[in-house]
Structure formats: C-alpha cells, structure tokens
Amino acid sequence: xxxxxxxxxxxxxxxxxxxxxxxxxxxxxxxVFSPTAPPRTSKRSWLATTGGIAALIAIPFxxxxxxxxxxxxxxxxxxxxxxxxxxxxxxxxxFFALEPIAVMVCALVTGIFLIAWQNRTVRAVGTGVLxxxxxxxxxxxxxxxxxxxxxxxxxxxxxxxxxxxxxLLAGGSLAAGSLFGRQAPGSEQxxx
Numbered sequence: 001x002x003x004x005x006x007x008x009x010x011x012x013x014x015x016x017x018x019x020x021x022x023x024x025x026x027x028x029x030x031x032v033f034s035p036t037a038p039p040r041t042s043k044r045s046w047l048a049t050t051g052g053i054a055a056l057i058a059i060p061f062x063x064x065x066x067x068x069x070x071x072x073x074x075x076x077x078x079x080x081x082x083x084x085x086x087x088x089x090x091x092x093x094x095f096f097a098l099e100p101i102a103v104m105v106c107a108l109v110t111g112i113f114l115i116a117w118q119n120r121t122v123r124a125v126g127t128g129v130l131x132x133x134x135x136x137x138x139x140x141x142x143x144x145x146x147x148x149x150x151x152x153x154x155x156x157x158x159x160x161x162x163x164x165x166x167x168l169l170a171g172g173s174l175a176a177g178s179l180f181g182r183q184a185p186g187s188e189q190x191x192x
Contacts, residue, residue, distance in 0.1 A: 047178035048123045052114030054171030055107045055130055058164045062107070065141060065161020066100045071148035072155050083148065084157050099140065100161075103133045107168060114175055123178050130172030137165030 010023040019026040069082035080089035086097050106129055114126045141161035145154055 045118055045123065045178035047174045048114050048118050048126070051126065051130065051171040051173075051175030051178065052111040054167055054174060055111030055114065055126075058134075058167035058171065059104050059107055061160055061164030061167060062100055062104050062137060065157050065159075065164050066097065068157035068160060069155035070141070070144045070157035070161070071152045073148075073152040075151070082152075082155060084155075085144065085161075100137070103137055103168075106133055111171070114171075118178075120179070123175055127172050127175040127179060130168050130175060132172075134165050134168030134170075134172055137168060138162050139165075141165065 010021060012021045013029065014020070014026060018029050020029050021027075066085040067087075069084045072082045073079065080087075083089050085100055086094070088094075088096060110126045110129045113122050141158045144161075145158035
C-alpha cells in the first residue's frame with residue numbers, strides 16, 4: 001500500500017528548519033547548508049587550559065599557606081608559639097579556615113571547567129573567579145602577616161599563601177588572554 005503525504009505548500013519550511021518543499025520534493029535549506037559557513041572545530045584555547053591548570057596548582061600552595069604558621073610569637077607566656085590559619089590557637093578560630101577552604105573549592109571547580117569545557121561563557125566566568133579569588137587570597141595572607149608580624153617573626157605560611165594567590169592571579173590572567181586573543185574563524189568551541 002502506497003503512503004500518501006498530505007499536500008505541501010511550495011516554499012514551506014520543514015519543522016526542523018533544515019528543508020524547504022519545492023513542490024515535488026524536499027530541498028536542503030540554503031541558509032542551513034551554506035557552503036560559506038565555516039566548519040565548527042573543537043580547537044582548544046591553550047591559554048584557558050593553562051589558566052585551569054594554574055588554578056589546580058594554586059590549591060596545594062593555599063593548603064600549605066593555611067597549614068604552616070604565618071607567625072612565630074616572641075612572647076609565648078600567654079598563648080601558642082605560632083599560629084596558622086588552620087590552627088589559630090584559640091576556640092572558634094577554625095571559622096577563619098572557611099575562607100581559604102571556599103577559595104580552594106572554587107579554584108578546583110573553576111580549573112576543571114577551564115580545562116574541560118571551554119566555551120566563551122565558562123572562560124569569562126573562570127577569568128573573573130580566578131582574578132577575584134587570587135587578589136583576595138593575596139590580601140588575606142598579607143593581612144595575617146601584617147596583623148601579627150609586630151608580635152613575632154614571620155613564618156612560612158604567609159609567603160606560601162601569597163604565592164598561591166599569585167598563581168591564581170596568573171591563571172586568571174591566562175584565562176583572560178583566551179577571551180581577548182585573536183581566534184581563527186570557526187575555532188570557537190560550542191557548548192555541547
């Protein structure tokens with residue numbers, strides 16, 4: 001038994017928008033199958049990938065900076081000999097550890113996204129996250145050093161933490177470069 005299609009109007013577009021009825025058969029829609037449209041490629045931005053790797057590299061520095069003492073006190077008669085962000089030496093001090101932990105979680109997620117999924121929106125958001133948290137992390141460790149340095153000598157935690165913040169800033173700068181660098185036509189990866 002032969003199937004009979006309902007009559008089609010000449011010029012009618014198919015529901016998917018890829019075919020046009022010419023009166024006798026479906027023809028490819030020129031705007032969809034244009035020979036001038038550049039092919040979509042999946043070239044990756046080495047700047048965004050390197051920025052994501054930098055975000056992951058910063059995490060051990062921030063862990064070390066938060067674990068190592070940022071000050072060695074000269075007068076230990078009223079308290080501990082040293083303080084670190086993860087061990088301030090008094091009850092309730094562990095709440096200060098929430099900030100570097102949140103930075104590390106955000107750096108981990110951002111780094112993974114910049115490496116794995118490089119559409120323009122992800123790169124833009126990743127740039128902002130890394131630059132903001134990098135600047136904030138540098139300021140955090142400078143604040144801990146500056147606030148306690150008059151009471152003793154500076155420990156390794158502060159400089160190591162500052163280095164972690166600088167690595168985040170470098171990762172954010174690289175990711176920003178992926179947004180402003182010139183790309184070849186068709187090299188923009190689509191979100192899939």
